[in-house]
Every structure is written in structure tokens, then in C-alpha cells.
Amino acid sequence: MAVHVEPQPLNGVLPGGTRGATVAVEPLIAGHVDFPRAAMVDQGGSFKTLRLARAITSSKAAESVPVPAFLIRHPSVGPVLVDTGLHPSIASGGSENFGGLANRFGRPSLQADEDVPSQLRAKGIEPRQVPVVVMTHLHLDHSSAISEFPASTFVLSAAEWQDAAHGSKPSLNGYRRAHFDLAFDYRTVDFDGEAVGSYATFGRTFDLFGDGSVRLAFTPGHSAGHCSVVCRLQGEDFVIGGDAMYMEGQLEGREPLPPRPFDAHMLRRSLQELRLFHAQFPGAVITPGHDPDYYSRIAPRFE
Numbered sequence: 001m002a003v004h005v006e007p008q009p010l011n012g013v014l015p016g017g018t019r020g021a022t023v024a025v026e027p028l029i030a031g032h033v034d035f036p037r038a039a040m041v042d043q044g045g046s047f048k049t050l051r052l053a054r055a056i057t058s059s060k061a062a063e064s065v066p067v068p069a070f071l072i073r074h075p076s077v078g079p080v081l082v083d084t085g086l087h088p089s090i091a092s093g094g095s096e097n098f099g100g101l102a103n104r105f106g107r108p109s110l111q112a113d114e115d116v117p118s119q120l121r122a123k124g125i126e127p128r129q130v131p132v133v134v135m136t137h138l139h140l141d142h143s144s145a146i147s148e149f150p151a152s153t154f155v156l157s158a159a160e161w162q163d164a165a166h167g168s169k170p171s172l173n174g175y176r177r178a179h180f181d182l183a184f185d186y187r188t189v190d191f192d193g194e195a196v197g198s199y200a201t202f203g204r205t206f207d208l209f210g211d212g213s214v215r216l217a218f219t220p221g222h223s224a225g226h227c228s229v230v231c232r233l234q235g236e237d238f239v240i241g242g243d244a245m246y247m248e249g250q251l252e253g254r255e256p257l258p259p260r261p262f263d264a265h266m267l268r269r270s271l272q273e274l275r276l277f278h279a280q281f282p283g284a285v286i287t288p289g290h291d292p293d294y295y296s297r298i299a300p301r302f303e
């Protein structure tokens, strides 16, 4: 499927920032999907591919994992969303939104009112009032509900857009183009560009509102243009790690990395930037992508 929508390059910061602004972050769990354990943590040994294929096709070895999204409250920009969670329609069946095959193996599930638009409304925020949505990457469990934010400006890396929209074998690589091929306002950040600078232990970051409150940190490897998001709280930063690691133990080196990412070398390098950040700021929160235990005990709000 050819993608018709064209993103615009984001050359400058988005409007609305305030010098010295700090934000609050509210994690939202917007559904669950089945991940085979062997796809999250490398089981080692030879015949890795065969074993992975077997794990993916055998639902017994799968674990139901949370699909997080994050509401960032910025004092002058307003509500900013990171990733979109599962689409509201999944509460009554996922085959249309996820597609037949991904629905069969991913088994997405969502409670009524668990989707992000419902959770925002419960907090008094209409989805149309969300000016900006940052996408860590466009894998289908993150892009599922993009359609629910037609009035928002979407920001993601140019490398991620390129691979998701124009790469070969999108569905094998975790993309569902129908989720994002919409006449929406997409802005791409070129992490080779002039607006990019380093921040703390991160080599390539983009200061989204020019006030240091929300930074995209380029952490590719899991996917071609994956980003983490560094949020400045009153105390230490809150880092939305995205899928740079699935499990908390992978950040701490207690668990092996996932097998067969988009680029294993880039993934290790990105994870190293997160690990160095963790070592330098041990009190800072760095969220893993889909760790059931971690999200079962996460606080509702950080500021």
C-alpha cells in the first residue's frame, strides 16, 4: 500500500514554549497486546529465528503486556500526548484496526473507556484540544489510535517516517500504514539537521518547544527512527524510553535484549545512552516499553 500523505519537515521549534517551563507527566495504559516472551527477551542459543517464529505462532508462549501512552501537561502549550494507545474500536474486536494476522497473533485487548480519548475526556480534555502528539515510532501498537487526533500536529523522526511509509515489507516490520496514512499534520525531525544538539547523555536531541521542557532524543535500533522523550519535571527528568527497551531489566542489564530488532548495533548504542543517563541520574524515571510488572506499580502522575 503506497502512502499518500506527505509530512512536512520540522525546521524550527513548535510555538507555545515558556522559558524555564516544567511539565507534569501522567502515564496512561491504553490496552494490552500479546507478546511472545521470546520476542521480548532473547532466549539465546542457535536456531533463534526458528524459535522466534515458533513462539510467535504459539499463543501459549505469549504474555499479555500493557500498551502505554503518556499525557504531558505543559503550562503554556497545553496537553501533549506521547503515542496513542489502542484504538477505541478494539474494545469490540481488533481485526479491523489491527488487520487479521496481527489481530490473531497480537490479540489486542481494550476495556471500554480504556482508550486514550476516553481517558483524556475523563480528565476534562477533548482529543481536539491536544495540540501536539509525539510518536516514539510508528509500530502498530503505538499508532493504532492516530485517527482519533485529527486536529493535532504529529511529530516524529524523519527516519521513522521514511521506513514506516516507504520501507519494504511494512507489516513484517510492525507497521500498519492505514493507521497513519491520513490527511493529518505530520512534522518530521531530521536528526542530522542543524536544530539537533546533545543533552545530558543523549547525542542527538531536539528541543520541541525551544524551552527545554520536552525533548525528543533519537534512540534508533528498535525501529529505524525510534525516539525517546525527555520531560523536564520540577525535580529530575522523566524519560519516556519508548521501546528502546521492553523491560526494566533490560535497562539495568539484568535481562538480555530482544532478538532481531531493526538494527541491533544501533539498539545497543541507544540503550547505552539511556544506561549512562540512568547511571548519572539514578533518581530519574526511565520507562520501559511494555513491562507488565513495571506498569502495574507506576504512579499516576509525576511532576
Ligand SMILES: [Zn+2]
Binding pocket: 137, 139, 174, 222, 223, 243
Ligand atoms: Zn515497537
